[in-house]
Every structure is written in structure tokens, then in C-alpha cells.
Amino acid sequence: xxxxxxxxxxxxxxxxxxxxxxxxxxxxxxxxxxxxxxxxxxxxxxxxxxxxxxxxxxxxxxxxxxxxxxxxxxxxxxxxxxxxxxxxxxxxxxxxxxxxxxxxxxxxxxxxxxxxxxxxxxxxxxxxxxxxxxxxxxxxxxxxxxxxxxxxxxxxxxxxxxxxxxxxxxxxxxxxxxxxxxxxxxxxxxxxxxxxxxxxxxxxxxxxxxxxxxxxxxxxxxxxxxxxxxxxxxxxxxxxxxxxxxxxxxxxxxxxxxxxxxxxxxxxxxxxxxxxxxxxxxxxxxxxxxxxxxxxxxxxxxxxxxxx
Amino acid sequence: xxxxxxxxxxxxxxxxxxxxxxxxxxxxxxxxxxxxxxxxxxxxxxxxxxxxxxxxxxxxxxxxxxxxxxxxxxxxxxxxxxxxxxxxxxxxxxxxxxxxxxxxxxxxxxxxxxxxxxxxxxxxxxxxxxxxxxxxxxxxxxxxxxxxxxxxxxxxxxxxxxxxxxxxxxxxxxxxxxxxxxxxxxxxxxxxxxxxxxxxxxxxxxxxxxxxxxxxxxxxxxxxxxxxxxxxxxxxxxxxxxxxxxxxxxxxxxxxxxxxxxxxxxxxxxxxxxxxxxxxxxxxxxxxxxxxxx
Numbered sequence: 001x002x003x004x005x006x007x008x009x010x011x012x013x014x015x016x017x018x019x020x021x022x023x024x025x026x027x028x029x030x031x032x033x034x035x036x037x038x039x040x041x042x043x044x045x046x047x048x049x050x051x052x053x054x055x056x057x058x059x060x061x062x063x064x065x066x067x068x069x070x071x072x073x074x075x076x077x078x079x080x081x082x083x084x085x086x087x088x089x090x091x092x093x094x095x096x097x098x099x100x101x102x103x104x105x106x107x108x109x110x111x112x113x114x115x116x117x118x119x120x121x122x123x124x125x126x127x128x129x130x131x132x133x134x135x136x137x138x139x140x141x142x143x144x145x146x147x148x149x150x151x152x153x154x155x156x157x158x159x160x161x162x163x164x165x166x167x168x169x170x171x172x173x174x175x176x177x178x179x180x181x182x183x184x185x186x187x188x189x190x191x192x193x194x195x196x197x198x199x200x201x202x203x204x205x206x207x208x209x210x211x212x213x214x215x216x217x218x219x220x221x222x223x224x225x226x227x228x229x230x231x232x233x234x235x236x237x238x239x240x241x242x243x244x245x246x247x248x249x250x251x252x253x254x255x256x257x258x259x260x261x262x263x264x265x266x267x268x269x270x271x272x273x274x275x276x277x278x279x280x281x282x283x284x285x286x287x288x289x290x291x292x293x294x295x296x297x298x299x300x301x302x303x304x305x306x307x308x
Numbered sequence: 309x310x311x312x313x314x315x316x317x318x319x320x321x322x323x324x325x326x327x328x329x330x331x332x333x334x335x336x337x338x339x340x341x342x343x344x345x346x347x348x349x350x351x352x353x354x355x356x357x358x359x360x361x362x363x364x365x366x367x368x369x370x371x372x373x374x375x376x377x378x379x380x381x382x383x384x385x386x387x388x389x390x391x392x393x394x395x396x397x398x399x400x401x402x403x404x405x406x407x408x409x410x411x412x413x414x415x416x417x418x419x420x421x422x423x424x425x426x427x428x429x430x431x432x433x434x435x436x437x438x439x440x441x442x443x444x445x446x447x448x449x450x451x452x453x454x455x456x457x458x459x460x461x462x463x464x465x466x467x468x469x470x471x472x473x474x475x476x477x478x479x480x481x482x483x484x485x486x487x488x489x490x491x492x493x494x495x496x497x498x499x500x501x502x503x504x505x506x507x508x509x510x511x512x513x514x515x516x517x518x519x520x521x522x523x524x525x526x527x528x529x530x531x532x533x534x535x536x537x538x539x540x541x542x543x544x545x546x547x548x549x550x551x552x553x554x555x556x557x558x559x560x561x562x563x564x565x566x567x568x569x570x571x572x573x574x575x576x577x578x579x580x581x582x583x584x585x586x587x588x589x590x591x592x593x594x595x596x597x598x599x600x601x602x
Contacts, residue, residue: 058386060387061387061501062501062503076428077424079366079452080367080369082372082422082423082424083424086426111502117384117389117393118382118393119381119384120384120389121386121428123386149501185368185369186369187454187456187459188370234459236455236458267369
């Protein structure tokens with residue numbers, strides 16, 4: 001058994017349902033759909049035997065939830081974009097990996113549990129990703145939630161736990177993060193033809209992040225996460241977590257060939273389909289002042305230490 | 309009448325209704341018994357519809373209204389699926405929902421009717437409505453929570469939710485219907501991130517921290533004193549300090565629809581659920597039937 005997991009590819013894809021349900025309504029949504037289709041083809045050719053998804057549209061509170069139902073079936077409708085249509089699904093999940101991932105989380109101090117209930121509401125982002133990237137369920141999948149209270153240390157340990165489980169089971173993995181870049185949508189209804197990035201500032205930051213991705217600088221993006229959150233992320237949650245998780249899961253380095261397959265507006269938010277392929281040699285000469293973390297120790301009981 | 313009706317799925321789980329799949333040994337009695345008393349009061353008054361604003365139907369593009377007559381499905385809580393897998397059969401007053409939608413649109417609020425038959429009604433609506441009316445014999449209207457707190461600020465949320473409340477009041481008055489308004493949410497809203505092996509083990513249940521408790525008590529005291537305008541003015545600060553679920557706009561919307569009551573609220577119960585602070589309160593505009601409950 002190798003000590004390093006075999007991660008074949010990484011993808012960063014948007015959570016909005018438009019590329020799945022309405023690609024014909026806007027040229028940009030159509031280009032995102034084409035990028036999804038290209039990604040699907042490359043995933044099929046990769047010989048992966050697991051697709052691990054981290055979805056920012058699956059929030060959790062009780063630790064980290066991992067989808068463990070072997071064959072979830074339902075019809076999902078998005079809260080905002082219900083008028084675009086319904087998303088019926090029947091997925092194939094890797095329940096063995098889900099259990100192993102949970103155990104690996106617990107071994108690193110995280111609270112985690114699998115969920116395996118008929119009718120469990122799989123989130124829009126995961127449904128879109130699985131239906132477009134793995135439409136025939138060729139590759140068993142697993143989905144992990146994004147805990148609303150978690151921050152950097154917890155996300156990095158969560159990524160390392162995902163690696164532990166991949167290594168233990170000897171999986172060949174495609175890692176998928178479902179998240180926007182800038183996530184500010186228009187707050188009014190718009191015609192599809194009117195879609196554009198919400199602001200020039202969001203556009204500028206998105207382009208900068210895409211430069212990093214194209215250069216394969218995933219760890220650098222992770223280190224910039226707090227800046228990105230402050231600049232272009234609506235404060236739905238406390239931090240821009242997907243970069244931390246993705247970088248930790250994929251090895252905490254910049255050694256990737258990056259390719260931006262598409263970047264378009266999705267009701268104002270920045271949606272990109274990006275591929276990262278592990279490569280020899282990386283880019284960048286940065287070192288960072290935030291400690292790496294191997295084990296999650298939880299709250300430090302600051303409030304119990306009494307008032308000053 | 310207006311009710312602040314928190315929706316932790318734990319209270320339905322603890323009731324063991326036939327619609328819910330999991331089985332419990334009870335728990336959270338202070339809240340459940342409070343709900344029982346409120347449900348008894350509601351059986352004594354005549355009303356045509358329950359109108360709920362829920363923070364678990366989160367919309368970023370305007371405010372949405374359920375727009376189909378019937379929803380039958382299973383609702384599985386995404387956070388607590390071990391506690392809540394509820395088979396529901398919900399009837400909607402579409403005529404009233406459309407009237408509210410139109411009144412809100414006329415007032416300049418971004419709106420949308422939800423007419424997808426596959427749509428799953430959120431568990432906030434279901435928990436609050438089940439605890440207040442377990443017979444499910446009255447139609448409802450569900451209004452989504454626009455996330456203006458996230459996109460702008462707590463103050464903007466307050467302004468927009470109040471405008472929605474005024475518009476909804478006009479629609480209700482024009483319809484001639486008698487409604488019960490429901491703001492479906494807790495007060496302080498910081499959760500524990502771990503769960504007891506037996507979720508209904510009440511030896512493990514307490515408020516997340518004392519600061520949350522003090523805020524909750526302050527607001528309840530103001531409710532008892534009929535100071536709802538002051539509560540709404542204070543709400544942005546409370547949300548900031550306690551992550552209060554009023555961020556979804558429910559309380560502000562309901563108080564605006566009731567013209568900011570200056571009479572005492574009826575308090576039916578207060579209890580923490582997985583660390584969050586929950587009060588069941590009601591505002592009865594009829595002084596003849598208004599009670600001091602607790």
C-alpha cells in the first residue's frame with residue numbers, strides 16, 4: 001500500500017443549476033456545460049475508481065457529514081432557481097469509502113458521521129456535479145459537507161483525513177470541489193441574456209484567482225483564502241473553505257498543470273470549470289506563516305478560563 | 309395572532325408523531341408543553357390560514373411564495389436526518405399567497421411564485437406548523453427568507469423584512485381572511501457541533517454560553533413589556549452578538565405585519581436545543597383573550 005494517495009485529477013466546478021438545466025438560454029452557461037462535458041470525458045478516461053466531492057452547498061452543523069447511502073434516489077429542486085426545472089437523480093455512492101473517511105476524520109480529532117437515509121436532500125451543487133461529471137454512475141462517488149462553523153484548521157485536517165482514507169483503500173481518485181469564485185448573485189430576476197459578473201471588482205479578483213489556478217498554484221490559493229473571502233465572498237459563512245480543503249486533499253503544493261476550461265457568470269456569480277492535473281515541479285517561491293495542522297483539537301475553552 | 313415558533317426538528321422527534329420515522333424517548337418538554345398549550349389556544353380561535361416565514365427556504369433572488377395547492381413528500385432534515393424524516397401532506401392557500409406576492413411586488417419588493425410540483429417544503433415550515441396544528445387541517449402559505457443579511461447587512465434585512473410585513477398585512481386585509489402569522493425561528497442560534505449519543509439525553513442540553521442566555525432573556529423581557537418596536541430596533545445588534553436566527557427576517561416581518569405590537573407577548577416556553585435559545589411567544593391582538601401564560 002502506498003503512503004500517498006493516487007489522486008488523478010482535481011476539478012473546481014460551480015454549484016448553480018444553469019449549466020445542467022438551461023445551457024441553451026445563455027451562451028456562457030452553454031460554454032460551462034461544454035466544459036463540464038469535456039471534464040466528464042477526461043474523468044472517464046482517467047480510470048478513476050472514486051469521485052470525491054466537497055460541496056459548499058451542503059452545510060452541516062454536527063461535525064462533517066459524509067454521504068454513505070449506496071444508491072440515493074430523489075428529485076431535487078433548487079430553492080432559488082426552481083423555475084428552471086427539477087433534477088431527478090439516482091447515484092452510486094462508495095459506502096465503504098464513506099465509512100473509512102469517517103473513521104479517518106475521527107482518528108484526526110474531527111467529529112464526523114455518515115448519512116444514509118432515503119430521501120436525504122442532496123444539495124444542488126452535488127447533484128449538478130454528479131449529473132454532469134458522472135452521468136452514468138461509472139465511478140462510485142462520495143460527498144462531504146461543509147461545516148458552517150469550521151475554519152482553516154478543521155478544513156485542512158478534513159482534507160488530510162480524506163487522503164488517509166484514499167490511501168488506506170488504495171483508491172484512484174478524482175477530487176471535485178463545488179464552489180463559486182465570487183459568489184454575489186444579482187438580487188433581482190434577470191433575463192438570461194443579461195447575465196454578467198456582478199461587479200468589476202469581482203471580475204478582477206476572479207481573473208487573478210484563475211491565473212493562479214492556470215499556473216497550478218493551488219496551495220497559494222489556499223494561503224490566499226482569507227483575502228479572497230474578504231474581497232469577493234458574500235458572508236454566508238465564516239470563510240472561503242473550499243480552497244483550504246482542496247489544497248489539503250491534493251497534497252498542499254503547487255505541483256499541478258492547471259487548465260481553466262470555462263469561466264462565466266451565473267446570475268452574477270463567478271462560475272468556473274477548472275482542471276488540475278498532478279505534475280512534477282511547481283511554481284512559486286512563497287513560504288507562509290500559518291502553521292500546518294495534522295490533528296484537530298477543537299475549541300480551546302477560552303470562555304471557561306474566566307473573565308479578565 | 310402572531311407566533312414566534314422555533315423549529316428545531318428535535319421537538320417533532322420527541323413527540324413521536326406517526327408521520328416521523330425515527331423514534332425517541334422524549335425530551336425538550338419545556339418547549340413541547342408550551343407548544344401544546346399554544347396549540348390548544350389556536351383551536352379556540354377561528355382562522356383561515358397559517359402564514360409562515362421560514363429561514364430554511366433561503367432565497368437570494370427576492371422573496372418567494374409557495375404557489376401550488378398541495379405538497380406531498382418526505383422531508384429529511386439535512387442537518388439532523390437522524391431525527392427528522394417526516395412524511396407530509398400540506399395544503400396551500402394559493403389565492404392568499406398570490407395576493408401577498410402581488411402586494412409585495414406592488415411595494416417594490418422582488419418576488420417570485422414557486423410553482424414546481426417537485427419542490428420540497430422546508431423543515432422549518434413543517435416543524436412549526438406541526439407543533440401548532442398537529443392535525444394539519446388548515447391551509448398554509450410559506451414565504452421564503454431573502455438573505456439580505458448576508459448580501460447587505462442586518463439593518464437592510466430589518467428594513468426589507470418590515471416592508472414585506474406591511475405588504476403582507478395589506479394583502480391579508482384585502483382578502484378578508486383571518487390568519488395566524490408564524491415567524492419560524494429561534495433566538496440565539498449558536499449550535500454545539502457534536503451531538504449526544506442519545507440526542508434526547510436532557511442531561512447534555514444547555515445553552516451554548518451565558519452571553520447567549522443573557523441576550524435571550526433581555527429580549528423576552530422586552531416582549532413581555534410590549535416593547536416590540538424596541539426589540540426590532542435592537543435586533544441587528546442581537547443578531548451580530550448571538551447569531552440570532554432572526555437574521556432571516558421572520559420576527560421583523562411578523563411584527564411589521566402586526567404594526568409593532570405595544571401589548572405584552574404571551575410566553576409559552578423557553579429552552580435550549582443543541583445549544584440554541586428557543587422561545588415560544590405569541591401576540592394576541594384581542595385583549596379579551598390575551599393571557600399571561602408564563
